[in-house]
Amino acid sequence: MFVDEVEVDVEAGKGGDGCVSFRREKYVPRGGPDGGDGGRGGSVIFRSSGNEYSLIHLTRRQIWRAKNGEQGYSxxxxxxxxxxxxxxxxxGTMIFDRRHNFLLKDLSQEGDxxxxxxxxxxxxxxxxxxxxTNRAPREAEPGEAGEFRQLRLELKVIADVGLVGKPNAGKSTLLSCLSKARPEIASYPFTTKHPHLGLVQLDNDRSFVMADIPGLIEGASLGVGLGHDFLRxxxxxxxxxxxxxxxxDDNSDAWENYILIKRELIEFDKSLGDRVEVVVITKADIPDAELIKTKFTEELGQDVLLISAATGFGIKQLTEYIYGKIISNCKNENQS
Ligand SMILES: Nc1nc2c(ncn2[C@@H]2O[C@H](COP(=O)(O)OP(=O)(O)OP(=O)(O)O)[C@@H](O)[C@H]2O)c(=O)[nH]1
Ligand SMILES: [Mg+2]
Structure with a gap:
């Protein structure tokens, strides 16, 4: 199961109590106070790690507590x-204080x-x-209580490439063909119920991360279907x-579907409209798929790729094309 939002409480450890004690030793009359300080309570730290992909392990406990400090001794x-x-x-986990509703930290880099x-x-x-004036104090301090907080954690997957499209477009099939990720695949819409991440390895030094999200439909930006929850x-x-x-299968028109998804993306977040987009016609093994590619190329005036995850047609070219786009995107970002 993929969990991308979770509420947890966290409590730091209490400090150890200070000790009241007097030195008692043979030949040392009135040895004076010798009670030590209590130790500090443990803090609770959230750290981002490349080994975790979901927040599911946090759902096992409602409260995460650090240990208390030890008391002082004589x-x-x-x-x-x-x-x-x-x-x-x-x-990619964002940590919010849910009581006061503010963002504490966005752990967007590994090790943050x-x-x-x-x-x-x-x-x-x-x-x-x-x-x-007080050589034999009988007072010591109790340890301070640890802080307590109520948190909400939200995971925004960080992928180089995000797959979008209508249900049944072939998103999950493509991801499983390119990576070790194994999203559900079937011939009915909304097969994919939650996001999947896959590492696409071109060769030893070149790779990128691809995210598959549930299919989008009209009204997705307003919450219709499943995709909305995952658009982020x-x-x-x-x-x-x-x-x-x-x-x-529903006899809808490929171009109209494309425009519809594009509109939903912009409705959800305007900046998605300016994002670098690679348009890919899938299922090239179906007769006349080539015609749709030609139509899209003319309408868009840019490269449109044609692939078949079933036969492997165009897959290698696709990964090279995407990688080229990622590199030029990085260069543009560095320049601006
Ligand atoms: N003929 C053919 N069928 C394909 C190809 N790629 C995917 N399919 C089929 O299309 C159907 C839908 O594929 P999925 O990968 O589940 O589609 P999806 O876009 O992930 O769908 P949702 O998860 O519902 O949004 C499945 O029956 C696949 O076998 C292809 O290249 N050629
Ligand atoms: Mg799918």
Whole structure:
């Protein structure tokens, strides 16, 4: 199961209590106070890791608690501070404070981290309260409570390429043909219920990440169908790969379908309209698919690719073409 939104509570550890104690030793009369300080409570840290792809592991617990600091001891021994609790989440996780509704941190790069709750300070032991007027203090501080927070985590997948298109266009088939990802594939619409990520490896040094999201239909930007919930996953994709089925089973027109999806993307997020888009006609093995490609090329006045995931036709050219676009996109971004 892919989980891309989750609510959790987090609590840092309490600081250890300071200790009240007096040195008692043979031949040392009135040894004075020797209570040590308590140790710091553990903080809770969220860190992004390339090994995580979903937030599912966070749903197992409602509250994530770091350990408490150790109390102070006699002989001026300080209690041990507790280790921080580090929770790993996928790259692209946005962490919100859900009570006050603000973004704490967007963990958009691998290794980014944020302290969501600070551990409580340890209390001072009675040694620290010694003064000229009070040589035998009987007071020590309790450890400070750890911070508590209610969070909402939202994952926005970070892929180089986002697959868009109507249901049944062949998005999942293409992703499974290019990568090790295994999204569900079937001849009915809305087969894919949640996003999938796949690593497309051209050779040893060249690869890119591709995201498959459920098919989009008219009204998707307003929440119709499944795609809407997942449109945000393609918001960060540098390139959109728009797949168009040449002759859909519902007898709809390929060009009208293309325009419809384009409109939904812009309705959802205006900037998606300016995103680099590679238009691909799928199912080239179906008779006359070539005609649809010609029509699209004329209408758009740009390259349109034709592929068949079933026969492998045009697949190698497609990956090379996408890779070229990613590189030129990076160069443009660096220049601006
Ligand atoms: N003939 C032919 N059929 C294909 C090709 N690629 C995909 N299909 C078929 O098209 C149907 C839909 O494919 P999917 O990959 O599930 O389509 P999708 O775009 O992911 O669909 P949703 O997940 O519903 O949005 C399946 O029955 C596939 O076998 C192709 O190149 N040629
Ligand atoms: Mg699919």
């Amino acid at each position: 002989a001026q021994c300080h209690g041990k501070g507790a280790d921080d609790l580090v929770v790993e989440v996928p790259v 981290e944020v302290i969501v709750c600070r551990g409580g300070k340890g209390g001072r032991g009675n040694t620290r309260f010694k003064s000229a 996953h393609i918001q960060r994709a540098g390139i959109l790969l728009h797949l168009v089925e040449p002759f859909p």
